[in-house]
Amino acid sequence: MKRIVILSGAGMSAESGISTFRDSNGLWQNHRIEEVASPEAWQKNPAMVLEFYNQRRKQLFEVEPNEGHKALAKLESAYHVQIITQNVDDLHERAGSTQVIHLHGELKKARSTVDPNLIYTLNHWELKLGDTCEKGSQLRPHIVWFGEAVPFMDKAVSIAKTADIFMVVGTSMVVYPAAGLIHYVPRNIPKYYIDPKAFHVHGIENMQVIQQKAGNALPKLVNDLLKDL
Ligand code: APR
Numbered sequence: 001m002k003r004i005v006i007l008s009g010a011g012m013s014a015e016s017g018i019s020t021f022r023d024s025n026g027l028w029q030n031h032r033i034e035e036v037a038s039p040e041a042w043q044k045n046p047a048m049v050l051e052f053y054n055q056r057r058k059q060l061f062e063v064e065p066n067e068g069h070k071a072l073a074k075l076e077s078a079y080h081v082q083i084i085t086q087n088v089d090d091l092h093e094r095a096g097s098t099q100v101i102h103l104h105g106e107l108k109k110a111r112s113t114v115d116p117n118l119i120y121t122l123n124h125w126e127l128k129l130g131d132t133c134e135k136g137s138q139l140r141p142h143i144v145w146f147g148e149a150v151p152f153m154d155k156a157v158s159i160a161k162t163a164d165i166f167m168v169v170g171t172s173m174v175v176y177p178a179a180g181l182i183h184y185v186p187r188n189i190p191k192y193y194i195d196p197k198a199f200h201v202h203g204i205e206n207m208q209v210i211q212q213k214a215g216n217a218l219p220k221l222v223n224d225l226l227k228d229l
Contacts, residue, residue, distance in 0.1 A: 002164040003081075003082065004167065005081075005083075006083045007181055009168075009169070010171065012091075012171075015066040016066045041145075042145070053127065054125060058125040060089050068170075068215045072097055076096070079225070084101045101156055105143035108122050112140075120139070160184040166192075167192045193207055193209050195210075196211055
């Protein structure tokens with residue numbers, strides 16, 4: 001089976017109703033996203049940080065996967081598909097994709113502030129000050145914040161190197177190291193960049209730039225890829 005590797009970002013879930021980061025100026029209640037999603041913000045104002053993620057988590061319990069997510073899940077009938085997402089939602093999984101790496105963490109999980117190996121799945125939206133891990137320490141969102149290491153990056157790089165086809169969907173390609181993943185992909189394989197603001201990435205060959213929404217472009221592209229076999 002050929003291997004398709006997909007890097008997805010916030011635009012992937014836009015048509016499900018989850019707003020992207022930078023399309024709306026990246027502001028949340030007048031804070032820059034970096035000021036909410038950082039270890040410094042957590043030190044300074046944990047209640048505000050918890051509230052930011054509580055609102056996003058609450059919304060996640062109300063939205064559904066869109067046509068783009070569903071199309072990618074269909075690819076598994078004929079390809080080995082690995083999704084590497086910057087998104088913290090679970091919409092790829094809910095659409096049926098089985099191999100999903102979350103580079104920036106997962107909204108529906110919380111983890112201990114003393115032991116990063118203690119990770120808990122939340123089945124409710126609210127994480128509060130005073131919610132603790134089994135060692136008695138405050139729980140934090142299981143999110144990779146600005147300035148923190150991206151634990152799955154090495155794994156993502158190894159996977160990118162093995163791709164026969166590579167897709168980038170719904171990401172502004174400005175946040176590193178995720179945006180650098182494309183530079184590890186084999187030079188000559190077909191690549192697609194689907195995003196209304198997609199652009200030719202400097203130094204990348206064989207890339208088709210598709211300036212469309214994921215929900216429009218992916219069902220068609222997936223059909224073509226399934227037909228081409
Ligand atoms: N279909 C496809 N792409 C879309 C759609 C759509 N329907 N709607 C918007 N987009 C595109 C925008 O054109 C933009 O290029 O989605 C992209 C969203 O970019 P960002 O908001 O910068 O999101 P992303 O690239 O995922 O951000 C990376 O930054 O704040 C951090 O950790 C956060 O994972 C996030 C990271």
